[in-house]
Amino acid sequence: MPELPEVETVRRGLDGVLVGRTITGLEVTGRRSVRRQRPGELVERVVGRRVVLVERRGKYLALVLDDDQVLVIHLRMSGQLLSVKDPHARPRAPHTHVVMGLEDGSEVRFVDARTFGEWFVTDDVRDDGLPSFFDQLGPDPLVDGLTAPVLRERIAGKRTAIKVALTDQHVVAGIGNLYADEICYAARVLPTRRCDTLDEEEIRRIAAAARRILREAIVLRGSSLRDARYRDLMGDLGGYQTRHRAYGRAGEGCRRCGGTIERLEIGARSAYCCRGCQH
Ligand SMILES: [Zn+2]
Structure with missing residues (x-):
């Protein structure tokens, strides 16, 4: 299960491919990946929006959009995000449940074999623009420090x-x-x-x-780990094992x-x- 170092590695990757770009499409095919709202509602609320910031607290990724909504992605057990520059050249992997299209023609694909991961959008945000539910999290050792x-x-x-x-x-x-x-x-x-x-x-x-x-x-x-389930945004394995x-x-x-x-x-x-x- 991805923890802070893995999610932070993915966040840094997303920072490079998402910030400043407009989401031109969102395809939800997984039946469980969007469950706090109807998939159609999520699609309607995020398509056409530009990503202004990619943040992380704990194991949550928060994509701050240009209308102050936040698209939250939680990888949970086995969720994986992959950046695909040329979508036609790379077939979708099994268990691809959400595909985000970007204005430059690239895609970010969400692959999740165990389907515990989820995507949702919220406009319930704090003064810093991040979701209010982050208040329930303890300090993030990287962002807040852990003395x-x-x-x-x-x-x-x-x-x-x-x-x-x-x-x-x-x-x-x-x-x-x-x-x-x-x-x-x-x-x-x-x-x-x-x-x-x-x-x-x-x-x-x-x-x-x-x-x-x-x-x-x-x-x-x-x-x-041996199952090679965690990979970074480019599909490469980590090295801390x-x-x-x-x-x-x-x-x-x-x-x-x-x-x-x-x-x-x-x-x-x-x-x-x-x-x-x-x-
Ligand atoms: Zn010992």
């Missing part, structure tokens, strides 16, 4: 596991299953640790690890202490960690 005092305040008094808190989009926006494991590993804190047992030093290490890991992952254009130290490495050696990476269960989800050097 130790901010993280301490966000998790104060919580009895949940730190991994559960880090992946709760109301607590911090943008972190999911993969980067939460990498952040806990880098901070030498078990993902199962209850938030209200963390001391100042541990909170400081978690905040610092989050900033560093998310930044490094963006530099390497995100993580593509080679740096994973915990996620997906159950049974393999810990590169820090020589112990073994284990896969633990936290509720319905898994957490990869090393009990030798994470406490």
Whole structure:
């Protein structure tokens, strides 16, 4: 599932192909990709509009249009955006559910095998032009920063596991299953640790690890796993998967202490960690 580094990589790509361009067509063929409004309404509201800004908060992409509406795209589990310069030369991939045509003849295609991703347009916006529902998101580590005092305040008094808190989009926006494991590993804190047992030093290490890991992952254009489902806007794979130290490495050696990476269960989800050097 794309998390902050992957969505930010896609945002940077979209910035180059969308800003200043007019949307000349929108074709919705997926039955689930537009579900907060009728597909016809979405098409009517965005076709003919020019994209003035491509923003991101957490895992949401926000295309600000020239009439102050915002086209929101949420990739969720498997959504993928692809820029196609010459649409006639490239057949549509299976599971292409939305196709946006642009004035220069190019297309942005939305491919989503699992169909959890969605597109919708909203005119319910804040003073900064972004959707009002962004107020419900926690701070975005890249845009708002994530300092130790901010993280301490966000998790104060919580009895949940730190991994559960880090992946709760109301607590911090943008972190999911993969980067939460990498952040806990880098901070030498078990993902199962209850938030209200963390001391100042541990909170400081978690905040610092989050900033560093998310930044490094963006530099390497995100993580593509074995399913190769995440690709950037041009269809290229990310490179951060080679740096994973915990996620997906159950049974393999810990590169820090020589112990073994284990896969633990936290509720319905898994957490990869090393009990030798994470406490
Ligand atoms: Zn270890």
